[in-house]
Structures are given as C-alpha cells and as structure tokens.
Amino acid sequence: MDKTDSGVGPCDLDIRIAPIHTLNTYGVWLVERLSLKYGVLGLLKEEPLHGYEVKNRFEAMLGGTWEVNIGQIYTTLQRLERDGLVRPVGSRGDRGKLQYELSPEGKKALNEWLSQPDSGPQQLHEEIYVKLLLATRIANGDLQPMLARQKRAYLQRLRDLNRLEDRARRDGRIDLARLVRGALLHTEADLKWMDELSSERFGAEARRTE
Amino acid sequence: MSELVRLTDVTKVYQEGITGALNDVSVTVEEGEFTAIMGPSGSGKSTMLNLIAGLDRPTSGTIAVGGTDLGKLSESGLARFRRDRIGFVFQFFYLLPNLTAVENVLIPAQLKGNAVPGRALELLDQLGIKDVADRYPARLSGGQQQRVAIARALINNPTLLLADEPTGALDTTSGEQMMDLLVQLHRDGRTILLVTHDAKLATRYATRVLSLMDGRIVDDARLESPERAPSEVIRVRSEEASQ
Numbered sequence: 195m196d197k198t199d200s201g202v203g204p205c206d207l208d209i210r211i212a213p214i215h216t217l218n219t220y221g222v223w224l225v226e227r228l229s230l231k232y233g234v235l236g237l238l239k240e241e242p243l244h245g246y247e248v249k250n251r252f253e254a255m256l257g258g259t260w261e262v263n264i265g266q267i268y269t270t271l272q273r274l275e276r277d278g279l280v281r282p283v284g285s286r287g288d289r290g291k292l293q294y295e296l297s298p299e300g301k302k303a304l305n306e307w308l309s310q311p312d313s314g315p316q317q318l319h320e321e322i323y324v325k326l327l328l329a330t331r332i333a334n335g336d337l338q339p340m341l342a343r344q345k346r347a348y349l350q351r352l353r354d355l356n357r358l359e360d361r362a363r364r365d366g367r368i369d370l371a372r373l374v375r376g377a378l379l380h381t382e383a384d385l386k387w388m389d390e391l392s393s394e395r396f397g398a399e400a401r402r403t404e
Numbered sequence: 405m406s407e408l409v410r411l412t413d414v415t416k417v418y419q420e421g422i423t424g425a426l427n428d429v430s431v432t433v434e435e436g437e438f439t440a441i442m443g444p445s446g447s448g449k450s451t452m453l454n455l456i457a458g459l460d461r462p463t464s465g466t467i468a469v470g471g472t473d474l475g476k477l478s479e480s481g482l483a484r485f486r487r488d489r490i491g492f493v494f495q496f497f498y499l500l501p502n503l504t505a506v507e508n509v510l511i512p513a514q515l516k517g518n519a520v521p522g523r524a525l526e527l528l529d530q531l532g533i534k535d536v537a538d539r540y541p542a543r544l545s546g547g548q549q550q551r552v553a554i555a556r557a558l559i560n561n562p563t564l565l566l567a568d569e570p571t572g573a574l575d576t577t578s579g580e581q582m583m584d585l586l587v588q589l590h591r592d593g594r595t596i597l598l599v600t601h602d603a604k605l606a607t608r609y610a611t612r613v614l615s616l617m618d619g620r621i622v623d624d625a626r627l628e629s630p631e632r633a634p635s636e637v638i639r640v641r642s643e644e645a646s647q
Contacts, residue, residue, distance in 0.1 A: 229640075258634035345615070346625045352607035353627045354637045377638050378604055385603050389444065392617065 228307075230262065234270050235279060235296060235304040242283045242295040245271060257362065257370040279303055322384075326391075337391060345388040351381050408564060408595050409433040409456055414465035416451050416619075424451040426462070427619035433597065435563075438590045440606035441599045443616030449599045452616070453566050456597065457490050458482045470563055487515050491557030491565040495572035497549045499541040499556075505548075506537040509555040516560055527555040531585065547578030554585060565589060568599045583609055 230252075237243060237251050249267045253260065271294055274280040279300035283293040296304070322344055329340050355378045362371040409432060416426040423446035433439055441449045454460045455467055458474050467474045469489060477485055486492075499508045509524040528534045531551040533544075541549055550570065557565060567586065571579030587609055590596050600606050606613050607627060615623040 256640055259638045260640040261635060342623055345623060349603070349607055349613055349625050350627055351637070352603055353629065354632055356604065356608040357629065358632075358634060358637050373640075374638065382603050389617070392622070393444075 230266065230270055231274065232304060232307045234267070234274065235300050235307075238280055238294055238296045239301065239304060242293040244291055244293045248294075255369075257367060257373070259373070274300065341388050341392050345385060345392075348381055348385045348388065352378065352385070355381060406435050407432050408435040408437075408470055409597075410466075410468045411452075411456070412466045412468075414452075414455065414462045414467060416448070416455060416460070417463045424448050425619045426451050426455070428465070429619070429621055430465075431614065431621055431624070433595065435595050436590075436593060437612055438586075438596045438610045439598070439612040439614060440610035441597060441614045441616060442601065442603060442606050444601065447616040448619040449616050450568055451619075453568050453597060453599050456564070457492050457566050458486045459492075487512055488560055489563045491554075491560075491562035493550070493553050493557050493565070493567040493570045495569040497541070497546075497553040497573070499549055499552055501541050504538050504540055505533070505544065505552045508541070508552055509559055512556060513559045518560075524555065524559060527558055528552070531555055545578070546574050547581060550574060550578070550582055551585070554582075558589070563595065565594050565596045566599075567596065569601070570598070571600075571602075571605065 233252050233255070234248055237248055237255070243251065245264060245267050248271070249262060249264050252262055252267075271280060275282070275294070279297055280294045281297050283295050325340065326337070329337055333340070355374055359371050359374040359378065362368075362374055411429050411431050414426055414429045416424075418425050426448045429448075429452065441452060443449045451460070455462055455474075456469065458469075458477070461475070469485070472485060472489075474482065474485065499505075500511070503511075506521060506524050506528060509527060510519045510521065513519040513523070525534060525537060528537050528551075531554060533548050533551050536544055536548055541552070544552065550573075565586070570586070571582050574582060583605065586596055586598065590609075596610075598606070598610060611627050611629065613623070613625045613627065614621055615625070
C-alpha cells in the first residue's frame with residue numbers, strides 16, 4: 195500500500211505532534227479510498243450492479259458502520275472504468291441505471307488486494323492519543339482525571355459493542371459479529387492501556403523521567 | 405430498590421507478602437443490582453467478595469448485609485449468615501469428590517437441617533443437568549461441575565449471589581452458558597456481585613462496574629443500555645475521511 199512519507203522521525207515532542215496528525219489524516223483518507231475501491235470491485239465480482247445497488251449492498255455489508263454517499267460511488271466507478279477494472283454492461287443511457295461488471299483486470303486486482311496482508315503504520319486516529327501528549331505537558335503529569343474519564347467512556351463503549359455483537363449474531367450476521375468482535379478487543383486493549391497508565395508503576399516511571 | 409450491602413471504611417491488612425489488601429473502602433450495593441468488580445490480580449477484588457460473604461473479617465471498618473452488621477456476629481453466627489444469605493460460586497467449583505452432584509448441592513441445606521432432595525433435583529433440572537445428578541464430580545465436565553456449584557449456591561435461596569471468576573476455569577461455550585445462567589438469576593430478582601478481570605464479560609452482563617486498584621475503588625461506573633444505531637458504536641470510515 196502506498197503510504198505517505200510524513201517525515202516522522204525520532205525528534206522531540208514539539209515537532210512530532212503535527213506530523214503525526216498529518217499522517218493520520220492522509221493515511222486514513224487513503225485507506226478509505228482503497229477500501230471503497232476494492233469494496234466496489236468485490237461486490238461487482240458477485241454480479242453486475244448499478245450505482246445505487248452498489249451503495250445499498252456496500253452499506254448493508256458494513257451493517258450500518260459506514261455510510262457512503264452516492265457521489266462517492268459514482269466517482270469510484272468512473273475511476274475504476276477509466277483504469278479498466280470495471281466496464282459498463284449494455285448501453286450508456288440513463289447514467290443512474292447503468293450497470294457495471296468486473297473486467298478480468300479487475301478480478302486480478304481484487305485478488306491481489308485480498309491476498310496482501312494489511313501492513314504499514316498502525317492507524318491511531320482517535321483524539322485520545324494527542325490529548326494524552328498535550329495533557330502530559332499541560333497538567334504537570336497529573337493524568338488521572340483524564341484517564342478516569344476515558345476509562346469510563348471505554349467501559350460504556352464495550353457495553354455498546356457487546357450489544358451490537360449480540361444483535362449481529364441474532365440477525366445471523368456472523369461476518370459483522372466478527373468485525374464487532376475486533377472492535378471489542380481493541381477497546382479492551384484501550385482499557386488496559388488506561389489501567390496501565392493509571393497504575394503506580396507507570397506513575398513512578400513518569401516521576402523519574404521528569 | 406433498597407440497600408443490600410454497605411461497606412464503611414473497610415480496611416483489610418495482610419501480613420507482608422500476601423497481596424489483595426483493602427484500603428478504606430466504602431461502597432453500597434442496592435438490591436437487584438448486577439455489579440461487576442474489576443481490577444488486576446492483587447487489587448483486592450476477591451478480598452472484598454470474601455469479606456462481604458463473611459468468609460473473612462476486616463481489620464477495621466464495618467460490613468452490613470441486609471441490615472446485619474457482620475462484625476457483631478459470632479463465628480457460628482457468621483456461619484449461619486453465610487449458609488442462609490449468601491450463595492458463593494468460585495472459579496474452581498470446590499465440589500466434594502466423594503459426594504454425588506445432588507449430594508453436593510444438598511450440603512448447605514443439610515447444614516440448615518432442611519435437606520429436601522426434591523429441591524436439589526429441581527435446581528439441577530433448571531440448570532439442565534438433572535441427568536447427571538447421581539454422578540461424582542470426577543465424571544462431570546467443567547461446565548457441569550460449575551452448574552452443580554451454582555445449584556449448591558442457590559439451594560438455601562440466598563439474598564446475595566457472589567461469583568469469583570466463575571468462568572475462569574471453563575471453555576468459552578460453558579462460560580457463556582454460565583453467564584446466561586447468572587443473567588437469568590438476576591432477572592429473577594437476585595442481587596449479583598461478579599468478580600472478573602475480563603472487561604468484555606463485565607460490561608456485557610453488569611450495569612455497574614466497580615474498578616479496584618491497589619485496594620481502593622478507583623471508579624464506580626454505571627453503564628447505560630440505550631438502543632444505538634451501529635454507526636453510533638462503530639464507524640469503519642473515520643470522521644476525517646469524509647472531508
């Protein structure tokens with residue numbers, strides 16, 4: 195995957211804050227475009243679809259966790275057509291009704307994408323990471339109130355995710371339940387991180403480095 | 405809802421080398437609540453449960469359950485309290501190996517002088533293991549043994565059900581069945597205190613989460629259960645990406 199070279203290096207904190215954020219914005223944007231592109235290719239592999247069908251199926255596949263506007267779908271289809279990965283089926287009349295199918299190159303591109311592991315930098319696009327760095331500087335190292343609030347938010351999120359996982363299972367959406375399970379485990383790790391930051395050991399470490 | 409458990413300035417000091425001390429803990433639990441007690445090992449969560457169960461006495465402070473001040477009870481009074489009011493489920497079942505399942509369930513009832521085998525069988529039936537009532541623990545699966553332990557905890561119809569890592573020794577499926585049982589017991593009106601280190605488990609079943617760290621309650625979170633749209637819980641696409 196083509197990642198931006200943001201120039202994040204072993205420099206001091208002041209300089210690092212800005213590039214990390216830049217990397218996030220750009221990195222996530224890139225991932226979104228790639229996922230949507232291949233999401234569209236994957237759906238077209240099943241059968242030819244027109245724009246609205248792609249939008250509806252994509253959103254249904256994601257179980258309401260990613261809403262996409264129809265303009266993005268059309269832009270994506272046009273780019274895919276330009277690159278020879280999809281082609282229109284039938285005649286070009288009413289654009290809204292135009293169906294697309296996967297080309298042999300599209301199939302190849304899709305298979306290649308699926309066969310690659312996700313690599314590149316870890317995506318940390320939640321605000322807590324930057325909040326934590328700033329609070330360390332501003333609040334004289336007393337992070338406890340922030341950690342306590344964040345921990346509580348994570349507990350509530352875990353509860354919400356548990357309920358979402360249950361719902362997905364009840365609906366027979368095992369694929370979606372797996373996705374939610376991934377989010378659950380990530381949130382559990384976030385919670386452990388809060389506990390670790392709160393614990394005496396890390397408190398003592400922080401005092402030593404001052 | 406009325407108050408069922410009250411800890412006031414409870415401290416438990418152990419001799420050096422033993423972890424799990426409690427440091428000036430005050431908390432109340434309402435009747436009908438399903439509360440999870442979370443914390444790393446040695447944070448005092450099992451100690452707290454043992455003190456509420458009357459299995460141990462605090463170094464200082466008072467513990468009241470259903471209005472009874474446990475500190476005012478004699479040893480035999482405390483034993484009666486445990487027998488009549490508390491159901492306790494442990495990680496490692498603690499069934500007596502030379503008694504059958506149904507005989508294990510009946511122990512607390514016998515101590516009370518009220519051993520009715522029909523009641524024990526009824527409980528085993530409710531827990532779906534009536535057919536193994538006459539087996540010895542060695543011939544039961546982990547999940548079955550834990551059900552026997554639950555039936556034993558329920559035989560005297562306790563006010564308060566305490567569970568210390570009840571799924572810790574079970575496989576995932578048995579663990580889930582075990583927790584579904586606790587949920588059912590909670591729906592039937594029982595007050596449940598669950599000790600666990602598993603935040604996924606705690607937040608799935610309990611609506612209140614007490615966090616312990618180094619013998620202190622560092623957080624008391626009440627969780628909400630509103631119906632949320634999936635996009636309010638997870639967003640696969642990030643906010644930034646939409647710009």
